[in-house]
Amino acid sequence: DVKVTQSSRYLVKRTGEKVFLECVQDMDHENMFWYRQDPGLGLRLIYFSYDVKMKEKGDIPEGYSVSREKKERFSLILESASTNQTSMYLCASILRGMNTEAFFGQGTRLTVV
Amino acid sequence: DQQVKQNSPSLSVQEGRISILNCDYTNSMFDYFLWYKKYPAEGPTFLISISSIKDKNEDGRFTVFLNKSAKHLSLHIVPSQPGDSAVYFCAANPVTSGTYKYIFGTGTRLKVLA
Numbered sequence: 001d002v003k004v005t006q007s008s009r010y011l012v013k014r015t016g017e018k019v020f021l022e023c024v025q026d027m028d029h030e031n032m033f034w035y036r037q038d039p040g041l042g043l044r045l046i047y048f049s050y051d052v053k054m055k056e057k058g059d060i061p062e063g064y065s066v067s068r069e070k071k072e073r074f075s076l077i078l079e080s081a082s083t084n085q086t087s088m089y090l091c092a093s094i095l096r097g098m099n100t101e102a103f104f105g106q107g108t109r110l111t112v113v
Numbered sequence: 114d115q116q117v118k119q120n121s122p123s124l125s126v127q128e129g130r131i132s133i134l135n136c137d138y139t140n141s142m143f144d145y146f147l148w149y150k151k152y153p154a155e156g157p158t159f160l161i162s163i164s165s166i167k168d169k170n171e172d173g174r175f176t177v178f179l180n181k182s183a184k185h186l187s188l189h190i191v192p193s194q195p196g197d198s199a200v201y202f203c204a205a206n207p208v209t210s211g212t213y214k215y216i217f218g219t220g221t222r223l224k225v226l227a
Binding site for chain 1: 122145147149151154155156157158159162164202204213214216217218219222226
């Protein structure tokens with residue numbers, strides 16, 4: 001079974017802090033994604049990566065950056081956390097190929113105070 | 114602009130009855146569709162998918178129907194069970210574009226009443 005693991009289930013950070021969310025997958029998937037989930041807004045794509053050291057902006061990249069130094073690891077960075085970044089963050093990985101589904105991690109509930 | 118829409122934020126169904134969750138999309142280039150189920154404080158889990166060459170796909174109690182002319186898909190759960198209570202997201206992807214940028218709907222919260 002594919003396993004996508006996010007480093008923390010719950011995080012509380014202060015406004016202005018730099019925050020790192022880590023995601024690791026164990027199935028050699030090329031594609032990795034960061035989403036955030038907010039009530040009434042569904043899952044919105046922040047950043048994604050097709051390969052090591054490659055990254056592309058999703059629909060809501062402002063205030064975030066990412067890092068992919070190794071194939072299995074994709075990190076989301078909040079440069080200076082703000083209260084409007086309080087959300088559920090979800091990492092996903094997808095195997096390259098036709099008609100493949102995304103596998104999600106368990107999510108990180110981030111609260112910025 | 115919401116390309117994938119789930120117009121019903123919530124749905125309540127009696128145990129044993131059919132649950133029908135709906136999803137509409139606007140982009141005619143979408144050709145692969147998925148349904149995910151999400152429990153609180155957990156990541157979404159894949160349920161069932163359908164490609165545009167089909168109009169129906171079935172897996173146990175779950176059936177997805179695709180109406181391409183109406184740009185509409187639906188998920189049927191028969192019979193509904195209390196454990197099916199969760200938020201359901203539909204997602205779409207234009208496979209032929211070579212990207213994997215799934216576009217998700219806003220979700221429908223299903224409550225199955227015992």
